[in-house]
Amino acid sequence: MQLDALDLRILAELQEDGSLTNVELARRVHLSPSPCLARVKAMEAAGVIERYVALANAKLLGLGLNVFINISLKSQAKEALADFERRIAEHDQVMECYLMTGDSDYLIRVAVPDIAALERFILEQLTPIPGIEKIRSSFALKQVRYKTALPLPGRS
Numbered sequence: 001m002q003l004d005a006l007d008l009r010i011l012a013e014l015q016e017d018g019s020l021t022n023v024e025l026a027r028r029v030h031l032s033p034s035p036c037l038a039r040v041k042a043m044e045a046a047g048v049i050e051r052y053v054a055l056a057n058a059k060l061l062g063l064g065l066n067v068f069i070n071i072s073l074k075s076q077a078k079e080a081l082a083d084f085e086r087r088i089a090e091h092d093q094v095m096e097c098y099l100m101t102g103d104s105d106y107l108i109r110v111a112v113p114d115i116a117a118l119e120r121f122i123l124e125q126l127t128p129i130p131g132i133e134k135i136r137s138s139f140a141l142k143q144v145r146y147k148t149a150l151p152l153p154g155r156s
Contacts, residue, residue, distance in 0.1 A: 001046035006031065008152050010039055011048070015149035018052040055148060063111040066143070067118055069126070071106045072134040080131045087129045093121050 003011070009029045013020060020028070026036035043049045058064065073080055081099070088097050088108060096109040112118045122135060 001042065001048055003043075003048065003153075005154065007039055007043065008154060010036065011043065012149070012152055014040070014049065014052075015152075019054075058111050062113045065112050065114055065118060066140040067110050067112065068138045068140065069108050069110060069122075070100075070134075070136045070138075071108065071126070071132055073106070073131050074133040075131055084129060084131060091121070091125055093117075093125075 006029060010025065010031075013025055013028050022037045022040070023033050025040070026033040029036065031039075040049070058066075071084075073084060084106065085097070085099075088094055088106070091110075093110045093112055094108050095111050096107075098107045099105075100107050110118070110121060112121060118137070122137075126132070126135060
């Protein structure tokens with residue numbers, strides 16, 4: 001799907017506030033509601049807009065500890081990678097998981113209440129996953145920036 005400037009304005013507004021009504025969205029992008037809704041539906045159908053979510057405050061939910069964990073696997077075989085990815089996706093504490101360049105290392109970010117919960121996660125849920133060779137953790141001392149909106153072409 002080729003996005004024009006109006007589509008990008010609509011997308012920017014929705015990335016900022018996905019709960020906007022179509023009428024409010026149309027007003028913000030200077031379009032009437034019917035064509036605005038048609039553009040949103042087209043972006044949804046094309047997969048440009050994947051879903052709408054509510055962003056919760058982790059600290060207010062008692063999940064004040066963000067930990068980045070680097071995991072090295074013993075094997076780089078496709079099956080070993082797929083098995084690890086399937087198993088790591090089963091854990092609610094895992095907020096993100098990336099396969100990194102190099103020796104089949106993964107970087108995950110977990111949200112937990114405290115050090116004791118992190119210890120339980122590592123010992124009871126992470127360590128039993130077959131094929132893990134090494135686990136290294138880094139703690140986030142302070143969140144300097146957090147955003148969910150992607151940078152859009154032609155916008156700065």
